[in-house]
Amino acid sequence: xxxxxxxxxxxxxxxxxxxxxxxxxxxxxxxxxDAARLAPWFDAVNATDNPAAHAHTSNTTTAIAMQMHGLxxxxxxxxxxxxxxxxxxxxxxxxxxxxxxxxxxxxxDVTAGDEPEARRVFDVDSAQAINIARxxxxxxxxxxxxxxxxxxxxxxxxxxxxxxxxxxxxxxxLKKHRAGARFLQLQICYHPDRLEAFCxxxxxxxxxxxxxxxxxxxxxxxxxxxxxxxxxGIDVPVDTLKxxxxxxxxxxxxxxxxxxxxxxxxxxxxxxxxxxxxxRHDDTLAIFMNDLGRTPKRQG
Amino acid sequence: MLKKLLxxxxxAVKKPVWDCRMCGQCVLHxxxxxxxxxxxxxxxxxxxxxxxxxxxxxxxPEMQCIWVKAYDRTVSLPLPKxxxxxxxxxxxxxxxxxxxxxxxxxxxxxxxxxxxAGWSVGDN
Numbered sequence: 001x002x003x004x005x006x007x008x009x010x011x012x013x014x015x016x017x018x019x020x021x022x023x024x025x026x027x028x029x030x031x032x033x034d035a036a037r038l039a040p041w042f043d044a045v046n047a048t049d050n051p052a053a054h055a056h057t058s059n060t061t062t063a064i065a066m067q068m069h070g071l072x073x074x075x076x077x078x079x080x081x082x083x084x085x086x087x088x089x090x091x092x093x094x095x096x097x098x099x100x101x102x103x104x105x106x107x108x109d110v111t112a113g114d115e116p117e118a119r120r121v122f123d124v125d126s127a128q129a130i131n132i133a134r135x136x137x138x139x140x141x142x143x144x145x146x147x148x149x150x151x152x153x154x155x156x157x158x159x160x161x162x163x164x165x166x167x168x169x170x171x172x173x174l175k176k177h178r179a180g181a182r183f184l185q186l187q188i189c190y191h192p193d194r195l196e197a198f199c200x201x202x203x204x205x206x207x208x209x210x211x212x213x214x215x216x217x218x219x220x221x222x223x224x225x226x227x228x229x230x231x232x233g234i235d236v237p238v239d240t241l242k243x244x245x246x247x248x249x250x251x252x253x254x255x256x257x258x259x260x261x262x263x264x265x266x267x268x269x270x271x272x273x274x275x276x277x278x279x280r281h282d283d284t285l286a287i288f289m290n291d292l293g294r295t296p297k298r299q300g
Numbered sequence: 301m302l303k304k305l306l307x308x309x310x311x312a313v314k315k316p317v318w319d320c321r322m323c324g325q326c327v328l329h330x331x332x333x334x335x336x337x338x339x340x341x342x343x344x345x346x347x348x349x350x351x352x353x354x355x356x357x358x359x360x361p362e363m364q365c366i367w368v369k370a371y372d373r374t375v376s377l378p379l380p381k382x383x384x385x386x387x388x389x390x391x392x393x394x395x396x397x398x399x400x401x402x403x404x405x406x407x408x409x410x411x412x413x414x415x416x417a418g419w420s421v422g423d424n
Contacts, residue, residue: 106348109359124393127345135418144417160349165371172346187349232350232358
């Protein structure tokens with residue numbers, strides 16, 4: 001049984017998720033080290049699928065390695081690299097190894113990565129992929145061919161609450177919900193007003209859709225302006241950027257900002273926890289979690 | 301004969317106006333008369349998360365996101381109500397076998413409505 005599903009569906013407890021570092025060599029020892037670092041703080045951790053269009057160890061095998069070492073995985077599948085056959089076989093492979101949390105997303109374009117000459121696939125889009133995952137939970141492939149027993153996926157997705165067209169983002173989240181998504185991890189957002197409007201709009205129509213906004217732990221103003229300039233879909237308001245840049249210690253100020261964003265996000269309707277992207281990999285995570293009133297889980 | 305001729309006629313009409321890609325399963329009416337196949341990711345169900353702050357495309361920064369355009373047009377154009385209502389429906393994956401065929405013929409024969417057997421299971 002997925003802890004993520006149990007907590008989100010059968011309790012009112014907040015959940016905390018993170019991203020597993022991409023694996024580029026390092027062997028199982030690096031997995032063990034990262035799993036041990038993340039396990040005390042997080043309920044489930046994303047096994048990413050070639051994030052930012054860079055090739056890494058595959059989503060499925062990363063998820064298997066994580067679960068082998070005591071860390072529950074949310075296996076991501078992006079539509080950029082795989083057609084509908086490969087997406088279904090990814091999910092079947094996950095199910096074979098007891099991975100049930102599956103999150104389906106569009107994915108960055110190949111031009112965002114280091115092999116921009118690659119063919120982009122996008123045979124299906126994220127909403128269609130979510131529907132395919134849901135179809136599989138009824139005991140069949142997209143073609144109608146039987147799967148017995150049906151895999152018991154807990155289906156998630158991603159949405160950007162703060163990118164244009166703003167009004168439509170709520171509708172898109174609801175479409176993913178209708179297709180089969182039970183939870184949504186939200187893109188990094190530095191516009192609390194936009195996040196609030198999105199969460200309110202979604203919760204009004206689909207109160208059972210679990211929302212998990214994302215905050216980022218970073219070193220200072222540089223990271224913030226990098227995201228603003230280089231990551232399409234993420235906008236950092238000028239005042240927010242100035243506030244960090246002009247602070248006497250930008251690294252302290254950016255942490256204060258992140259904490260404020262996190263605390264605000266947790267008060268919003270439909271929000272059931274936080275996703276934390278950690279660019280620091282130091283003790284900032286423990287301090288941040290303590291500030292949010294979290295205590296580390298004891299490891300068995 | 302018609303089967304061979306119509307794709308040429310359809311392309312001649314729709315290419316200059318909508319930059320038609322001849323997917324053979326046209327959904328223009330439900331997307332504010334904006335062709336989703338012109339999205340670099342060929343997304344049929346709305347914009348990805350990479351839309352820039354100015355409403356432009358992640359992949360082609362000089363181009364307006366076709367889903368921003370589709371949404372604006374769906375809201376503002378005097379299109380039939382039923383077309384506008386179709387905007388939010390879950391459009392099925394493209395049937396690659398229809399590429400290059402006439403969507404007009406496929407509409408009349410309802411070929412464009414055929415989906416894999418599993419697609420509509422337990423439809424919400």
